[in-house]
Amino acid sequence: MKRHLLISFSLLLVLLIPHSITAQSAPVQKSEKSKQVKISKVAEDLSNSLDANDEAKIAQNYERLANEFVNKGDNAKAEDYYKRALTSYTKLKLVDDKTRVTRSLAKVQENQKNFESAIKNYEVAGSLANDAVDEKINLNDANRLRTQASPAVQAGYVNSNIKLLKKDNKTDEVAAAYVQKAENSLQQMDKAVAIESYNKALVYAKDKPEEVIKIKNEIAKVYAADNQFDAAIGINEKLLTEAVKNQDFNTQIKQLQSLAKLYFKKEEPKKAVVSLKEAYDLASKNGCSAEAKKSLSALIQYYKTKGDDKESIALYENFFDNFDKLIQSDTTLIDAKTFQVTEDKIRQLEKEKTLKDELITKKNTFNYFLLGSILLLLLLFFFIVKALYSIKTKNKEIALQSLRREMNPHFIFNSLNSVNQFISENKELEANKYLTSYSNLMRNMMENSNKDFISLDKEVEQLKKYLDLEHLRFEDKFDFKISVDETLDTETVLIPNMIIQPHLENAIWHGLRYLDKKGFLHLNFQFAAGKVVVIIEDNGIGLTKSRELKTSNQKVHESRGLSNTKERIGLLNELYKKNISFEITEKEMPETGTIVRIIFL
Template sequence: MKKNILIIFFFVLSFGAFGQENLAEVISSLKDKPNLDLTEMDKAFAAFKRDSAAMRQLSEVSGFELGRIFGLNSLGVLARNTSNYKESIRLHQMALKAAEELKHAESIVSSLNMLGVSYRRLDEVRLALDYHKQALSISDKIKHKSESILRSTAVSLNSIGNIYLVLKQYELAEQQFTKSMEIEKKLENKLGLAINYQNIGIIKEAQNKLDAALQNYKTSLEYNLQIKSELGKIICENSIGQILIKQNKPEEGLRRILPTIALAEKLGDKYYITMAKVNSGWALSILKDYPNAEKYLQSGLEMAIANSFNSSTSEAYTHLAYLYESKGEYPKALENLKKKQEFSEKILNEENLRYTAELIVKYDNEKKESQIALLEKENELVKYRLFENQRIMIFAGVLLALLAGLLFIWYRQYQLKSEKKVLMLEQQMMRSQMNPHFLFNSLNSIKLYIINNEKENAVYYLNKFSKLIRAILSNSREKEISLKEELEMMELYVNIESIRFTEKIHYDVIIDESIDTERIKIPSMILQPFIENAIWHGLSNKVGDKNLKIYITNRVKGQISFEIVDNGIGRQKAQEIKENKVSKQNSIGLKLTKERLENFAKNINKEIVMDFEDMVDNNQQPLGTKAIIILPIK
């Protein structure tokens, strides 16, 4: 017996020494290698990544900073997988500090993403989003992207999608997952594809598209089985089980979910142990096995609270409320519903919603400022070209006939000044499109919904607001857009302006059947100043029903007519109110619009009409204002 123990002990020591020797060999082969990237390191250390002793040894190696950073991040992942999130964050922060001192972009991006994932597990939405946005920003600035940077970009996009998913921004979430999946397909990364299919399945499940969700979960499971990922199998089986429960197949769902508890316990991942227990309790409560259902739900709840899993805590309270309601224990059911609400608000609170809204607007405004800077550079280039052409033309005038030279110079100057004028107009319109007061008032209105706990209204108008901003920035790059796109933008604009009035604005567009809105091209945002004028000078001071209508007709062949009609207080009364105000601000929107329309018509040798009519009744009392614009069709 003693002999056998000694043999086993010797074997263990030999195996440990052999493992350390192998690790030392790998470190030695990589330590002085030039242009070493994280993908190469990941492959080299693949056999040691789950060995905490080996990774601790790697993190303490002197003279091999990339190895130290890799070891710290690997230890952070191991800590996260055992739900030790504080230790995980500490290790990733150490790795980030070392990467920043080394100025190694790949390691900085990887460390930022790892921190984002750990904070997301703790439902710290704001911090998670910050770290992933930083990682994505650094990746975008790298011209020649390595495989490691592409993988990190995919991780950033996927994690940002998960954050939007928590905040129920499903459209934004799916956009991020789709972008991430495109990168993973190029890299042929089956793990990344499995994760993205799983996440898209979650979106479809949230939208109650259960068949589509089930298909995505099964595709994710296939990829996880191919790469032999036990964790992926646990996640997919639970997701498939949830769908089966929702499809009134709780027995089938339970058969999928129950075995994953043991698998999760084997891995030591408390997050997925909690998820499997809560889901098992849910299925058992539907099957009316109340004692076992309560046992699993209470066990999952205790683990969720102990590890600050707010989402799982909320779900556990939801299913416990259903269980007690089914048993007729209504006070307990109500108590659990209240607790569920408390934890739901920790995830989707006013601060997170406001922060996400600010972040979206900030990101879009940064893009807009970049476009303005680009236009200014083009303007400088035109000035430079003007100066150079003047010199060239003067020189040519000396060599050629004086009269021909002078005529040519005059022609070039006129052409360049026109070009410069168009650029200046576009810059001025770009700046005036996004009125700071409009942005501020819109966000304030959305904030009021949040404060009044009208979350659905807040999310609804926040989505409309972000769509309008994106549409404006997208269309501002085009000199002309289709009439259909212009009308869609105007509808979003009126909807957002309308939320600040007690009486809703009744908005309607009447179009002649002969008009093809997709084929007709007009300058972008050309109707907005007229609509803004009608709302703030005509309708804002009116008591009662507020009506705004746009009539679009073909009056004459080759021309299109717009009539913007409001039932406001009329121009005379609006002018009196304006004169009585202490602060008088003169809008340049209509003036700029007229100049843009004249340039548009000039290019096709046609004239435009822009006029206003005061509408009155038989007693000469104002009935509103009609703005008339007649444009040549392009």
């Protein structure tokens, strides 16, 4: 009956105390509650950053939460959050952060004996590292894990890392490397080197009380494995004294449990039972249900082997008398539940963030497509406008060419009539001279017919030939003069082709030709205020009288000549962005004649 009660009690312990709550080594002046509170706080920060969709803070909080789980000893959760931090840092293209987290991920995977993944991540961290020392350290760790079957070869990589870490002044990692060296030495059955390495690790971990406790416990285990129980007990008792001094109840409980194991091995069960009972009482009073379960289970197991059901029943009754109080005072259970709720919220926010990111991606894709379509339409519109503009420009150029090549039929017919007149009067010399000048003029005009602008010297030469030709026909009617301002560089100054000639023709044929005396025509090129000013001045009969004497055919010819000039000037201004202007004025009495003024910019 009593044995049946003991079995029922053992089963009840297993059911009532959650398996997920396992005791971890606690740092000085820090309880499991403070750890859980800190985890919950970081989880809440992560939740807020997810809600705000702040990728940088999300990455930082994932890493912080992973670090807290490492401190708690929960490598599985640490691995999960390191992976999430790595995803965010990768998205943000933060190489240094990505390198650091990849190495941290490799460490927790190594702690879980997932060596294949750890090797890969050590290699990735090495390839990402900007510093040659960091690269070598990570590659050493990858090779160390790759050569697990050979502890002696592993030792070489560990020693190399210790040197590199010391050189780089990475004290935290130096301590961890010495711990690795100690573990490697234990594999090679060299306990002396192991203890020496652990002691060196203590030097570099002195600012981390939690690590100091862990390392000292490992030293105690080495002594215990070598049956040096007094040395091991001495270490645990010192740790217990420090924990009592610092009111670190979790460390006190752990050290009492460790002392009980050592006393059992040393075959001093009474001392072991005292340590376990003290651990149980301390855990019960401070609401450490997991540790109370662990101590109570060890006591029951001992009493079972001794067949002492009376003590077992007493413990059983004591446990149930204090059960409600123990559960109520164990705030770690509440904190764990609080974290679970927060973690569920994190998962929900992560799903929402994923949906938001997908929507943003789709929206951005649509926006890019829309923007691309608009750009294509604008580009198409631009090409259409450009094509239309090119067509319009080409049409203007064609029109300009047509106007420029349009010869004055009166000039041609009159020239031929003059040749005919010279021949009928047996003036063969004058006829030959006239035809030669005429052919030279026509050749020059044809050579320049495809040019909108020609140099001033060529225009002056062409106009002189034209005036010489007209003077040969009307020698007794006028003389002429061409003046060019000395400040004008006739070779570089460009003026419109065949703009001046029609006005010279008008001056001769409609002004000077009707004079009773010999007239005078002056073509003057001036340079004023950065402009080329062309002045055509004659002392002919003037505009008014000329209109009275004109035939209808002559009026049409003069009108067409002026309109031709205006059209050409308008086209030149549009095509070449010029500001060419001209005006015709009649001299006031008593003088007669006209003045044509053309201004080129």
